[in-house]
Amino acid sequence: MSNARRPGYAEPWQDPAEEPFVRIEGVTKTYGKVYAVDDVSLDVFRGEFFSLLGGSGCGKSTLLRVLAGFEVPDRGRVLIDGVDMTRVPPYLRPVNMMFQSYALFPHMTVAENVAFGLKQDGLPKAAIADRVRQMLDLVRLGGLEKRKPDQLSGGQRQRVALARALAKQPKLLLLDEPLGALDKKLREHTQFELVNIQERVGTTFIMVTHDQEEAMTMSSRIAVMDAGRIVQVSTPSNLYEYPATRFVASFIGAVNIFNATVLSQDGDRVLARAHDLGIDVVARSGQPIPAGIDIGIAIRPEKIDVAEEAPTRADNVIDGKVVEIAYLGDVSIYHVETAGGAILRVQETHAARSADPHYNWGDRLYLVWNAADAAVLTS
């Protein structure tokens, strides 16, 4: 979905000749005995909109602060544009940060806030004034130069923070939950605006967020973090369709996961006994998986078809009874209980207009899905 927005979007991470722009090598940061960041290595390429995604305390903010220079890692290196920045203080890094609280200087006007970084570089007055005007135009805040931060709305403050962080034309912009303080409607609008601004200025962005939807809409790639480690790095669509672990599968979007034991493998088709469902299921995996090991099988709610009659030919079929219905307008979500007591979440899209629900509480129906749509999770 996010890649479709970017016509001809290049994928530098697929190109072995491409040099990574930001290189994090084995970075570890501990607080006492707690590993906030645990041996993390990561490459980010020039012009990427990269997201660090995870729950609170997963280490994403600490990693961002290591990149900004506020934390010095216990082990490992940080290279930006080929230069080792591990021990360079924040005021000498070609990196700027947009803070979650925006951290606008309350005793300075909007223009003075945006000019602050340029002043530190000792630029001539006229050049500073030009650049400030240019930045405020970029974030559509022209005319508010003389306002103090407390005279602005939340959305305006957010844009001043962005203008201030971009004013020095940093090689890398760090964003700490940039939309966290905005209300839902404004947030959705700002997501697209932020992506547009990033495309216009071409700066490499690394964003920290706990909101998977936000990460999906805005990022070129996402690193999912858990307990100080990176679990998977991939494009939004890859993460969604081919999650590597149970954590990623359940963190991003809704999913049904059941435990299974591998019985056999024929090419990329894995046959496994799903204990929770009481049937044998077929799923697809590119890797060889030995028989007898325990795996998880993940299937997204929208990839399960609902049928009133048992289909004659299908990879996977199970029957069950509707126990919950949630009508959401564009889709309906059913919870279907199988004979074995497992509950599956199924999503049905309403393509045609009708006010009558297709199914009712207690209806018996068949759930059908293709082997190719089910992911095999080995960890």
Added chain:
Amino acid sequence: MNGRRPFVLYTAMAFGYAFLYLPILAVIVYSFNESRMVTVWGGFSTRWYGELLQNRQILDAAQRSLLIATVTASFAVAFGTLAGLALARFGRFRGRGVLGLVTSAPLVMPEVILGLSSLLLFVSLQGLIGWPERRGMTTITIAHITFCICYVTVIVRSRLVQMDQALEEAAMDLGARPWKVFFVITLPLIAPALIAGWLLAFTLSLDDLVVASFTSGPGSSTLPMLIYSKVKLGVTPEINALATIIIVLIATAVTIAGIVMHRSAARANR
């Protein structure tokens, strides 16, 4: 019921204010008393103000006290700000807990103990290194600075804790070196706390009788010491006049400080 509650509240409030301010009002009124008898009204007069201005002893003591208070407040703000910064911004360091304890203990320590321990320190210092040669304004000032630092530390520290640390990080992130960050961001934002701390230290020093009594020497009586010794011989209308002048001065200073702080608070909260 509804009509009674304000009446009860207003009565309670009136008693409260009367309890606090009637004695002060009495002092002001009797400072304009013609009669030498403090308790008998003999008509309006400003003669005691005139006599006060002739009294070298009182004027000297007042000048001494103001000088001590000014120097004390300035040093206390400088040191107290450093201690507050160390406690609020330098993370964990060796002796942080001790520093926190040591800078807040004098807040609850009896003044007599503070005065006595200061005196013992000065006496033994004199025996060891020959300084201070004698006790006087210098020793009073040092003792005052010592306990005023604590008040400033508490005020500055709590202001810094309230202040978003991201502001300082943002300035550093934008290229300002730590010293520049302090002067351009931190200092302007904690300025109201510094003004409040200065005024509090000034008032505490001006007001102090106990610590000054322990640490003063011959010919270095402060204004509170002089007033106290005079009152022992009976309250004179002159003292009333002096008290009135002090009240007016302090009320003016507090009002100005209040307006300054209110304005900056209103700006910060808008």
